[in-house]
Amino acid sequence: MKILVTGASGMLGAATARALADRGDEVTVLQRRTAGLGLSEILGDVTDPDVVHRAVRGQQAVVHLAAKVNVTGTEADYRRVNVDGTRTLLQACRAAGVQRLVNVSSPSVAHSGSSLVGAGAGPADPQRARGPYARTKAEAELLALAADSPSLAVLAIRPHIVWGPGDTQLVGRIVARARQGRLPLFGQATALVDTTYVTNAVGALVAAVDHCAPDDVHGEALVVSNGEPRPIGEFLRSIARAGGAQLPKQHVPVAVARLAGAAAEALWSLWPGDDADPPLTRFLVEQLSTAHWFDQRRTREALDWRPAVGLDEGFAELTRTLQR
């Protein structure tokens, strides 16, 4: 299949492009700076219609990961990349006769700060989504799913907290902060949080490309995770230990954490983007002190997919790469 992957400079985009190419797909990647993947590459911005039309021409499928994800910037910056970029891409896909679009989204598009316990993939809701990232991603997902039609099948895939070897964002920050003794835990740190080992997120996206079709799965949003939620404290501890760091013993009461800055931003800014350290916000503390885990039954059934790498296996692999 001829496939365009946008945003291939990040961990997930790069790994997905590589996985598709490895199994024989003809992959082109589109991002601002070279991804160095040895694949056919178009450099440019997803907000530039000329670039996007050129990239989409002749493609059968598009995996759309390009987005503004970091926490700094004005709402207009987010809107330009996430909403306008997606709109541009959709127009180009329709013009070029692309048949499949896998729009990579985020579980945060459907939820505010409340606890998620075995939650399903609710509809994206820009009104309730918190922060400019989630808000604009929600709008983008609604646009993408609205474009679902007999000629263009659209699927929205929402991986939750992707991590793995080569991840400088989430893993790198947790390890660095743990080493500095700047990674305290909030409250009992028992809130269950779903995460996704990168190989599994890639597997789900590849399965999504295969199943995204008018006569298969289309027009819906699916949350992807390992299906193995862990207490946030245990997850952070496992990542830190993989990097050879110990987690400080101190636990910060949730109320205190809401006021004091610490490590939350590292977890929240898990997506590829620039390196600006976002400030700790009450929203982030909430994310780290409330449960976030999902019902994976529909996803697994729709994509005929299961995570290939268990969490513990993932931690072991991470340990090997970090301590090599």
Next chain:
Amino acid sequence: MNRRARRPGGHVGLPAAKPDLGRCPDLDPAWSRLVDVPEADGSVHRWHILDTHADRDPADRDPADRDPADRDPADPDPADRPALVAGTMLCVHGNPTWSFLWRRFLAAAPADWRVIAVDQLSMGWSERLPAPRTLAERVADLGALTDRLGVTGPVVTVGHDWGGIISLGWALQHREQLSGVVLANTGVDLPVGSRLPGLIRLAHNPMLLDATCVRTPAFVRGAAALSHPALPRAVRAALAEPYATPARRQAVGDFVADIPLETDHVSRPALEAIATGAGRLDVPALLLWGGRDPVFHDGFLADLEQRFSNPDVHRYPHASHLVTEDAPRTAADTWRWVQERVTQGPRTQDRARRPHPQPAPEPVTWTQDDLPWAALLRRADDPAPAAAEIRDTVTTTLSFADLERRIAATAAGLSRYGLRPGDRVAMLVPPGIDLTIAVYACWRIGAVIVVADAGLGVRGMAHALRSARPRYLIGITKGLLAMRALRVPGRRIGVGASGAPAVVGGWDTDLAALEADGRGRTLPARAPADTEGAVLFTSGATGPAKGVVYRQSQLKEQIAKVADIMRIGPDDRLVAAFAPFALYGPAMGIAAVVPDMDVTAPGTLTAPALADAVAAIDATVVFAAPAALRNVVATADSLTPVQSKVLHRVHTVLSAGAPVPLALLRRVQQLLPDAELHTPYGMTEVLPATDISLAQIEAAGPGDGVCVGTALPGVSIRISPLDELGRADGPLTDAAGVTGEICISAGHRKERYDRLWATERDASRNPGFHRSGDVGHLDDQGRLWVEGRLQHVITTADGPVTPVGIEQRIEDLDRVRAAAAVGVGPAGTQQVVAVVVPASGSGSRRRLADPDLTAAVRRASPVSLAAVLVVAALPVDIRHASKVDRARLRRWADRLLAGERAGKP
């Protein structure tokens, strides 16, 4: 006009208007309609009703849009012509409620049933009439309404409170189409001069009537405030909404005034006709009963049970007067009843009445030899010791001959006192000689003993006894006092020293006096019959205790099964340290001794006390609860050499009631080296069902769950497999390796649950089998492995998971003293969580286990764990101190893992 009729002063007619029902919880506004009903005198009254078939003809939905005069009132509206319905359920509310009460009955209706829930005239959203209605008028009103609605074909009436009486009035006037009667917390037993309870008595007083019912909303609010826990605010608001002003509340007062407790009351004849007629109705009847109703209390239930021939009864122990609110399942239970008793024809009705015949054929003739105490009769002249008890080191012994004489005398005395066959007698006597005599004397008369396990606590026992409603209580002063304080009815027969406490405790007589009175007398002759013998209440894992009814043949079979397991021959003697079985020695024809302990608290049995009991009658067999054995092992150091030696005489030890850990059995074996240790499995409803010895447990080795051995002779065990949501609804199987609910068929299976119609149907829905609520599997050698309780099954995205196997593997770790596995999250996608008690204790307040313990527990667990939590102790039940309260633990883990404050489990 009769002087007792209420004068119409202060009444103002108000037309009915279509209410806005949008804010009423669970009520579909589409059911709401106004109906104009012509009366015999030519006037027309406008009713508000809820009707599942309201939308049949949209033009009819709001008669306010049309002039009723356009239509011939005698001609049923086209919309209401007999529709193709299997039947109609006619629901009548009481005072001061309205059709809202029945919303769940409408919501749960099958498509081919029409449900009509009325707002009585001057009540709810119906028209306010300028004068009060009498009972007879209200019955006639209802008939006029059903005529107008064209209700033909089978009708099931449903009535609550005063609506029950009115619905019965309608039923008596529509016998040809009546197919069933459902009554909820109502009553017809209102003799002239009866004393009304609290608020009603106040309201019935003419001086206060207007103040409580009309001028203030006290009565309206009071009726909705009886529930524990309180009804949701929205429900209370909905109940009160039609009665917002004094003008709208007039009829609330009228209803109270219409309670005809005076001979010359205008409604007295109508009430008497209904009360008498109710007993002649020959249709199936269901009584739904809130057990905490201070108004229509259990006495009314007992009266209705007597009036109807063999009614089905479901008593909801925690529900109050508004039983349909406090127990929302009343709707589903009623529809299930309609389906089984009304929809299915009369031929199947008989079968439904005794739904599941026991697999073992009943003896055709029941002779003296069939009686449970036949073995005792055979030794009636034997001077050898039969019963012994040790209290404060003093041993009291009674020979078989004396025991038989005293039972006979007590039975004769009880009979002269008024005890009749079938009467229920609650036993509040600690195990020992007095209890043995009382129980066998009652059985001899044909009475039914009611036994509530002391593990229920005093309140739990009172709950149980109130639901069983004994006519007599036989008890020690302490027990009788407590039950009197907790409003358990029945005449009180004291046991033990009389005197001041006896007077305070309200003894009506005492057992010793009855025995003396009966000496030398004989019982009235009675053909031996397999009558009901016992209602047993044991502390359930969750919820209020259920009364389990046994017939004498079932008790006898149970005793025989236990005797087989204990390998009892005529020369054996039993130490009975387990409350229910302390009674069974005489029935087995062997001597039994109760050791010096508090039998209601098994953990009080010490090793020396056990040895002394063995020595007292040279016992060969011991029956003790696991908690008792645990304490015996713990106190083994205080045995004298002589006592240690005495324990060698025991050839069998039986322990039941809760799982017995292997390690405990091994230590017991060291103390009683010559005994075979047996741990039968069963439940109050079928005990015992299987048996296994320590040697067999060792041979079986570890597995998924606790191996409880093979089925006893005459017992069959099947598995009802679990589906992906952990439900056990499929057909039964005996295939090896299939996990599901354990279903047991046996001759000594219980007769039924007492006053729990829906629960009984649920547990016995596979003919001949009891659904145990336990889950497990059979192995290829036919051994049963118990994996936990059905309600503790964890439903993961990969299918159901049972807790016990996981817990065993984790408890194998040296670092872990105890473990429990629970599921968090929504059914079908739950995550498994291990809660462990570390062997080293839990010094820290941290709930997450340390990294090493976490890793070890995850490795040991056969399933993926979301979290490993640490606690200082697992929450356990009171009775056995060994059944982990997993439901409570699950709620705790749910809160904690959602990031909420959770406190201690």
